[in-house]
Amino acid sequence: MMEGTAVPIMKLALLSDIHANLRALDACVAHASRSGATRFALLGDLVGYGPQPALVVRRIREMAGAGAIVLKGNHDEMAVSPPATAQALGEIGAAWTNAQLTPADLAYLDGLPLTNTQGAVHLVHASADSPHRWHYVTNEQQAAASMDAACEDPAVRYVFGGHVHEQTLYFMTATHKLMRFVPTPGVPIPLPGSRRWLATVGSVGQPRDGNPQAMYAMFDLARAELTFHRVPYDHFAVATDLRATGLPEFFAKRMEEGR
């Protein structure tokens, strides 16, 4: 922004809820790399629902080796120890996912941390308010709980998470109230560090808002700008892959419709 001064440019790509969807992950990683990402953060739920858990875990382990931050999500936890009697769809999927993964993969998922703090940025899969309880952040009150917990570290200004599969931005007003804002994809939003911000970055592998395009967000630390992205990819191919797995038809149908 300021000409002539050499600000180290750092762009953090925020990818969450990949859900064993390698095509969506590849599309987002390629998009982020083209947009100048210098570091990747995978905010949990690497597996569950999707057709390619083993390939996705392998790819993410490679990324971690190259410096990516990787967090654990509730589906990763469920894949490690699937419930004995599956009831919900996610639980049926968890047993299948568990069977696809090697003991080394499962140990990797089991060992993932729940949170990560990089200076002013706090990363968590669900809510920073007891991360292991996987609280959903869907409104101002829940966002405030997460932000308050994260900001016990006074350096923290930004809380980024996933879990809810939607792209939303919350910001703290001067009167300490939280406001909710629905972003327009592709528009960089300035997030001045004079305030505190919380964003849910959406889901890479399983959007549920009727638009099958993959979601992720990019945080430009030098400019303090957050951009939410939607990335088109061949989601029909993922539905085909899902049908080949023998998982319930619902999974494939949902993938086709983005619901």
Next chain:
Amino acid sequence: MKMLEPGTTIDGFTVGECLHAGGMAHIYRVRYSDETMREPFPMAMKVPRMTGGDGAENIVGFEVERQILPALTGSHVPRFVAAGDLNQLPYIVMEYIQGQTLQHRLDESSEPIAPVEIARLGAAIAQSVHSLHLQNTCHLDLKPANVLMRPDGSAVLLDFGLSCHAHYPDLLAEEMRLAVGSPVWIAPEQVVGVRGDPRSDIFAIGVMLYELGTRELPFGNPQTKGGMRQRLWMDAPPPRKWRPDLPEWLQEVILRCLESEAAKRYPSAAHLAFDLSHPDQIQVTGRGKRTQSTGFWRHFKRWLRAAGMHYEPSPLPSRQIDEVPIVMVAVPHYEVSDATLYSLRQAVSRSLGTRPGAQLACVTVIDSGSTSSSDSANSETAVHRRYLGMLRQWAQPLDLSGRAVSFHVLESGDVAQALLRYAAGNQVSVIVMGAATHGLQMQRLLATVPIKVAMDAPCTVILVKQALPFEQLATSRAA
């Protein structure tokens, strides 16, 4: 707040003279400290006052401007250069633009300003505001001190501390929930906390035009919430009450801007600029003719209604403007078939859409040699009257259901150039023209007119192919 000493260096900028020491901020000339860096344009640094008694409002205002200014483009806003951190030294470096603010203009002389000059200023301001609205931003603090007139007559908008950008979280949405704005110019919906309606800016332009025309403030300078709420129901006294020589068309424009219901104002700043650029085409209603203030009983009834008045939050400003296009149709006036004229009418009806508020400008271009100063039958007025009559006749079958329509005869040797210039100058949203008209005779040469227009137009161009319903009937019968 302490003033910065000339020669002080801040983040690579060297501070020069203080240009303005206001209640909200100090503004200094600055240049790059590094002499080898070339300045792309003159620069100014704005340093908000935010110590001691200067309230939280200034801080939020700085944050908002810091957020919005870098996103804005075009010649109607100062270009953003750099900003300092709020927690260290807050400042914004931006383009320094030569010119005079409207406030200076009002202060330097109390001589009445000629109506044509008011219209010229108003049109320039409305154009600058329209360019802002197209970028999904509402200024929401328009006042003479925030409008700078360049020497070339165009307007530049300053101070985005209370503005609202539809793509960014509104940092002011919650803080000072009610009445964010300057009491003199604030629109009624802003008084009740609605932010982001482009028509709020139209209201503020109306207040400025009122000031320029009468040197009076239409609603005074209320200091209380109750005083500001008055504009939810109260009409401004007609400007002609203060200045009877003010033309009716100008009062019509001003009072339309000042309607307390946003839906009764101009639907977009482009429409306002259009009227101010063509005063002869303004339909003067009772609004323009009044010389007496609204009576007690009328106001009383409106006051009762205002108690329950409810303003709808507006959608995206650019979308709101899209719904009220200014449609321009180029109507050829010679060697033109009925089929073409018919098809043009059909296309125009479709382009005007179904919503009220669209405006139609019917334009024809005549050769600059067609008028004569010596021959009375071919005098400019006579020739123009003839072509205006032709345009009216063409438009007659159109169902305009109350939409504004105007007629324009342009004189030029270059048809495409004339149409393009007209479209750009009037913020036209859609140009409708024949695909193969404007000179069937010289097809090879002149068929390029639509192509030229389509290539260089600042907006959408609809090229209409001629098709008469009865011609199609004939072919289908033959088949």
